[in-house]
Amino acid sequence: MVKTYIGQWLYTFPWSQVISGFWQKYPNPYSGHILSEDVYYRTVTDDQTLITKRLLTKTSKIPRWGERIFSRGSASTIAFIIEESICDLKQKTFTTISKNINLTSLMTVDETCIYRPDQNDESRTICEKKVLATSILFGFKTTLETFAIKRYKKNQELASLGLEFTLHKLFLPHLPLPPVIGIKKLDTRSFSNKMPELPEVEYARKLLSRFLNHTHITKVSYPDADSLARRFMNCTPTTFANSLVNRKIIDIKRHGKYLWFEMADQQPLTPIFHFGMSGGFRIKSAPDVTYAKEIKLVKMKAKNEVDGQCESFVYDEQLDADLSWPPRFTRIRFTTATGHDVCYTDLRKFGRFHLVDSITPLSCLPLSKLGFDPYLDMPKLEKFIDLAQSYRPASIELKALLLDQSFCAGIGNWIADEILYQSSFHPRKRLNTLNDEQFKLLHKNIDYVIRTAVDAGSNERFPREWLFHYRWTNKRETEDYYKLAIKFDTVGGRTSAYVPQRQKLSNVEQQQVEVKLAAKELKRKSKEKTEEEDGVDEENKKIINSADIKVSKKKISIKKMIATDSEVNEPLVKRKVPIAPSIISNRPQRTCNQKTINYQD
Template identity: 35%
Template sequence: MPELPEVEAARLALEEHCVGKRIVRCSAAEDTKVIDGVAPSRLEAALVGRTIAAARRKGKNLWLVLDSPPSPSFQFGMAGAIYIKGVELSKYKRSAVSPTEEWPSKYSKLFVELDDGLEFSFTDKRRFAKIRLFDNPEAVPPISELGPDALCEPMQLDDFVQSFGRKNAPIKSLLLDQSFMSGIGNWMADEVLYQARIHPMQTSSKISKEKCKALHRCIKEVIEKSVEVGADSNEFPENWIFHSREKKPGKAFVDGKKIDFVTVGGRTSAYVPELQILDGADAAAANRSKKGRDKAEENVGKTSKKGQKAAPKEGGKTAQKTSVDEEEEEDDKPAKQRAKGAKAPPKKAGNTRADDHKEGGDEDEGAKPAKRGRKRPAKGPSKKEGCSSDDEDSLGKEETVVAAKRPQRKKR
């Protein structure tokens, strides 16, 4: 998800290449999920003929100030991005659009052409972004509800420490709260907590003053460095947890130390247990919780073992399948195939087996009633050497059917 550094990179590019130029053409997508609260045609009409006076940002929101209101605002969502034709911007992997794709991209939600021929586009592959039109974007939600910007309006150290002392939420949840401080998202929160050696589940009010100071410093350093390199993650320092936070558990390491994952406030958090240790009452509560989980898992394991031993069997076979995949595979088979696999009802002694004569024959033909005929004793011995009683019966049946036909025809 684009966070403060990615959105700031887009703002800087717009400021450098687009400010002072007039919009001569505009095209808004017919996507009411992204184009929010305004008809695409009205959005186009509001922009054409206007000159871009400034590009502003607060938190993860960006807007263009025109020579007269209204102004378009952009909330980047999960994968929103600004692209200027011929200008390389953020290399944020989830929002990257290949340069070989058509221009504007098929993911373009707002395309703008300027009076000097320069073109830019706001794209969104996942459609979680929002484009709105406001007379004064700063005076209305969502921008009016944001806390101080983490880059442009950093809290003073004393205010920062006091604010944490009044909050009982986990520190990771507080950093993600945009009304407390705007601009920090999931990856940045993980990074600053790792750099400050603070566990993501540590209660904010229980963090020591020394660690609060370290966190205040790390927020500043991480933001400044990521903005300095244009939000290009390839240029982030090698010792950042960022490079390994999306690897699978057990395969994620930073500086040779194992990265673990925990869910805080509904978000997956990467941290290093060896360095980020819970303090005080939080540690005791975590230990109690861990013991409770271990005991529950142990009880579940015992119950499952007992269940396996007592599993009922029917007719020498397990009563039901144990694999969901097997059930799905069975369901995927055509109805006729499933019917073939079912156990057929026993045949009466006097019936002939019509489908035994032609293997793989037509099912409809095989479903016809078997022909009945009078049994006549077969000539010769009734038993054959080396055959079981079942084989003898089946052979006998075949012989009696064949032998019975000829005498009947001769008599008639």
């Protein structure tokens, strides 16, 4: 049996620079195991194709269980690798084929890498990798092949980081060199807890499309119906369930952060989902749809301890066998005609559910108020500039503009920060200060960040230089990939991470921001002072009222004492006592028969 690994790596450099850097990548901080490289054949064909063959010599550490068997106590051995590369300038492809030429009696590892420009952005390069591990050693075949694939997965990432380091050194000399980091140093633990944005909802859409398309939902249940009832916006849980049961689903659609089911019967009832802050779908025993990091996280926890958004992106048959079903925080549960068990989970219960009386939900609320979807319908540059310039107020800050779902649907907090970081725009930079070149850069990076995040499928595959990996510090100042300080500010009502040394404002813009912040701070202090004075006034009123009550009570008691003394000392005199005026009240007064008393002299 042959073990196979298929993966890819995204370089944020054009194809020509990547190929140029490929020949200069040794030595680099990640290539300590490479002892030598020697070119022993090179030729250019008639169709302008460059063919090169190299011999690479490197050390290869042997695991403890194999030291005695394969190298008689030595912890490492020397491996010789033949690498053949084919550079096709016409097709813009660069292919490398590598294979070990010694230790073949134990195992053979064949690696093929194809570098080509990204179809969506010529300034990026995608490297597709495929590895085959084969062993013919009886009794150790499976063990050796599994070990080879695991070792390759670790080393190929370090090799890619080494090439990135070289590319930064060659083509970005004005920036600090990226720090030498290991895979474990990247902080990605908060990915599972963040609010679902366009990439997460798109991933859920693809998953549901795979298992729900062309099937019927036979049953809908609500494990916690009472607390969920207020999350149904224009329907009840019963009517929402009836809109799903026994209706054939032909497709799962999405726009921005909203997701809905397209039905085959063309009835004007469309169920719509919004994940809120922690919602997502989970399908029991959905094979080959896994998030490796989340699986590792779950397996380290006790049973039934899965929580939050982590649940929404864990799909593994072996994992499901270890966990109870349905998972915790299940709010809606579907059963399909094909036997799939689908759960909508939501830790914080901020998800929303709509039932639209139309087969075209995009023309109805809440979808009709949304702006363009940057993944499905990114406008051309000219139209994008027109949309931005017609936005009001024109002086809005860029961070607030990107968060406005009526302008661009699906962008949330971390994506907006990443777009501004890649564009080198300060979050407080105003829309009406952008020129055509800056609009072009903003347009390009909106498309780049969204497509890269969606295509990656997992945060571990995001480019290493992204701000995403370094921003999750609970507002504590830290450093980005280039060792530049990351600071935090509240812009557009959300916590914004930015790098002041990279995302700069002009002197005029900085002065405007300082004046605005000073006025905001003055307003805040004035409000606090007013509230404090109002509080003192209220307290004084209470004290005065209390003193008045005490004085009035004391006067009444004194009058009673005087009246008593006068009654004792003075002779009895008959006199007419005036009747006290009646008390006016809004409440209905009770009528009663009063006895009239006549006083005579």
